[in-house]
Amino acid sequence: MKVTIVGAGNVGATCADVISYRGIASEVVLLDIKEGFAEGKALDIMQCATNTGFNTHVSGVTNDYSKTAGSDVVVITSGIPRKPGMTREELIGINAGIVKTVAENVLKYSPDTIIVMVSNPMDTMTYLALKSTGLPKNRIIGMGGALDSSRFRTYLSLALDKPANDISAMVIGGHGDTTMIPLTRLVSYNGIPVTEFLSEDVLQKVAADTMVGGATLTGLLGTSAWYAPGASVAFLVDSILNDQKKMIACSVYVDGEYGQKDICIGVPCIIGKNGVEQILEIHLNEAEKTLFSKSADAVRGMNDALKSILV
Numbered sequence: 001m002k003v004t005i006v007g008a009g010n011v012g013a014t015c016a017d018v019i020s021y022r023g024i025a026s027e028v029v030l031l032d033i034k035e036g037f038a039e040g041k042a043l044d045i046m047q048c049a050t051n052t053g054f055n056t057h058v059s060g061v062t063n064d065y066s067k068t069a070g071s072d073v074v075v076i077t078s079g080i081p082r083k084p085g086m087t088r089e090e091l092i093g094i095n096a097g098i099v100k101t102v103a104e105n106v107l108k109y110s111p112d113t114i115i116v117m118v119s120n121p122m123d124t125m126t127y128l129a130l131k132s133t134g135l136p137k138n139r140i141i142g143m144g145g146a147l148d149s150s151r152f153r154t155y156l157s158l159a160l161d162k163p164a165n166d167i168s169a170m171v172i173g174g175h176g177d178t179t180m181i182p183l184t185r186l187v188s189y190n191g192i193p194v195t196e197f198l199s200e201d202v203l204q205k206v207a208a209d210t211m212v213g214g215a216t217l218t219g220l221l222g223t224s225a226w227y228a229p230g231a232s233v234a235f236l237v238d239s240i241l242n243d244q245k246k247m248i249a250c251s252v253y254v255d256g257e258y259g260q261k262d263i264c265i266g267v268p269c270i271i272g273k274n275g276v277e278q279i280l281e282i283h284l285n286e287a288e289k290t291l292f293s294k295s296a297d298a299v300r301g302m303n304d305a306l307k308s309i310l311v
């Protein structure tokens with residue numbers, strides 16, 4: 001199985017690294033516009049093979065899409081990351097043009113591929129790729145919920161002082177500081193409602209920390225995060241390539257689900273070899289429905305901004 005990652009920067013290279021050492025794909029191609037950059041990252045990752053014991057072939061190319069031909073999955077991480085104090089939404093002006101061109105180039109050589117969108121503002125970039133390429137909606141998946149849910153589980157694990165893997169929790173809605181919705185009502189610790197162990201105040205603090213999880217890291221690092229984002233993309237790619245049919249919150253095109261139409265937004269999905277195989281419509285209470293509808297309005301507002309950017 002072949003995976004191309006466009007953008008060999010922090011997130012792209014980390015994703016290539018995790019895909020390789022976990023043996024998720026047999027071939028990974030990194031592509032970047034910076035001369036020699038992807039080649040260097042690929043060689044560095046390949047030189048881990050004997051010490052970490054993997055056989056994935058990793059190569060790098062400078063803007064040569066012919067080398068990406070026949071990719072089963074293409075991950076798009078090209079574009080600029082935010083700096084401290086910025087929102088993801090502020091990246092739209094530069095990233096929209098990059099993402100549109102990249103998605104079109106990718107499809108020239110891999111017409112049957114599934115695209116995983118990472119570049120921010122991710123929900124809008126997913127929508128843009130869908131509209132500009134005309135790909136069927138099951139083949140464009142925005143990665144955000146896997147990461148946000150992982151952050152949610154990390155903060156829950158710290159509050160509970162229990163392993164994150166024993167905690168089940170999910171974040172839906174937009175992938176933005178104010179648009180994501182950590183579903184505190186549904187959190188469980190090994191099947192036991194977490195309200196048995198945590199007060200509502202603590203749960204609300206965990207939810208608030210989760211929502212600004214990316215901004216917190218950007219403040220600490222000076223640029224946005226990459227280890228958890230790269231691992232989250234690899235987790236999603238694994239479910240596609242190995243047809244795992246995992247339930248993962250992803251930004252996908254909704255056509256009536258959750259009362260919304262014509263946007264890409266985070267909802268629980270079954271992810272397998274066909275990409276988005278099912279959107280699960282879980283019951284939301286009135287408060288959650290209100291939050292989802294506000295989140296959808298904000299995402300729709302960003303999509304509208306594309307019209308003036310891409311004239």
Ligand SMILES: NC(=O)C1=CN([C@@H]2O[C@H](COP(=O)(O)OP(=O)(O)OC[C@H]3O[C@@H](n4cnc5c(N)ncnc54)[C@H](O)[C@@H]3O)[C@@H](O)[C@H]2O)C=CC1
Pocket residue numbers: 006007008009010011012031032033034037077078079080081082088091095098102117118119120122143144147175223224225226229
């Ligand atoms: N959806 C999510 O959960 C997450 C999204 N992100 C987003 O992912 C993007 C990448 O972040 P980082 O890897 O940290 O940035 P980075 O700056 O380390 O890497 C971006 C790379 O894209 C390359 N690039 C720019 N234009 C290109 C083009 N036209 N073709 C090919 N390559 C091109 C750059 O040369 C650079 O190497 C940002 O937009 C960031 O906001 C980051 C983390 C999580």
Ligand SMILES: O=C([O-])CC(=O)C(=O)O
Pocket residue numbers: 081082088120147213214215218224225229
């Ligand atoms: O925070 C950012 O800008 C990058 C991102 O989407 C994340 O780490 O969640």
